[in-house]
Amino acid sequence: MKLLHVDASILGAHSVSRAVSAAIVHRLEAETPGVEIIRRDLTAAPLAHLSGGHLAAAAPDADVSAETRAENAEAARALDEFLQADVVVIGAPMYNFSIPSQLKAWIDRVLVAGRTFRYDENGRVVGLAGDKRVIVAVSRGGFYGADTPMAAFEHVETYLKAVFAFIGVPDVEFVVAEGVMAGPGLREKALDAALQDAGRLKAA
Template sequence: MTILHIDSSILGGYSVSRSLSADIVARQQALHPDLKVIYRDLVADAALHLSDRHMAVFQGGAVSDPGLGADLAAGGAYIDDLFAADIIVIGAPMYNFSVPSQLKGWIDRVCVVGRTFQYGANGPEGLLPKGKKVFIASSRGGVYTGDSPAAGLDFQETYLRSVLHFIGLTDITVVRAEGLNMGDEVKAAAIAKAKTEIAALAA
């Protein structure tokens, strides 16, 4: 089995989402000792954001810049990662109600018509094989669940779920730590709750 582990937080060792994503991977390794891990740190080693140069190539133009060619290969590798993985773990903090630009950049590179989705008679269809499991390690400073007045501002988890469904990834589990900026006690309780959920994950 293969697991794809993606981190996108800019906080390094201070990141809650990175800590939780690492715990999820460790739990899956305990459940599946033969697991191979593909790791992508979208902050330390990010592909470029899409540009007019990318679009020119996508429309049939020549690749005249070696740097662009290398970047296009990196984007293709992101898609290969998804097809190779049986389990996908995404560390996804909330930044300004949405996902980090690094993670959005990855999404832009893997949502490619003809590769990960297509338009059929019934509309868009995801092309990734069924049966893949996705775990999202979500962290956010406020509270956006339940009857929170801020619930309508969640364009992080809702966006991720939608875009993953779009390319055929429908088995999604969210492990969430929220309220992290609402005092030390709230933060500690949220992290402890998330880690307890991770420890209880089944195969």
């Protein structure tokens, strides 16, 4: 089994989402002998944000700079990592109600027509990545659950559910650390609860 571990937090060792995603990977590794882990840290080695230049480089007669060629090659490696993975674990903190831009750059390189989705003869989307298990470690500074006044501001779980459903993965699993900046002691409480949830995950 191949497991792709993706992190997007800018906080390094102080990151809650990184701590939870690492716990998820550790749990699955313990449950699955021989698992191969592929690591992609989107802060330490960010992918270039998708641009018109990157798209234009695909044209046969395109005049492509060495920088753009290298960026597209790295993006292709990121897509191949995703396609080859059986399980994808993502650390996704909430920044200003949504995902970090580093994670969006990765998603823009993973959602590729003909590779992870296609359109059928009726124009309907067909996901091509439905053979994967996706688990997301989410950290949120406040409280944004479905039963809270701020629920409408939550665009991490909702967005990622839509992204992965589009490419054929309708049942994304979320491990959430909620309210980590909402008051004294809440960070530790939220992290502890999320780590316990991570520890209960099954290999399949």
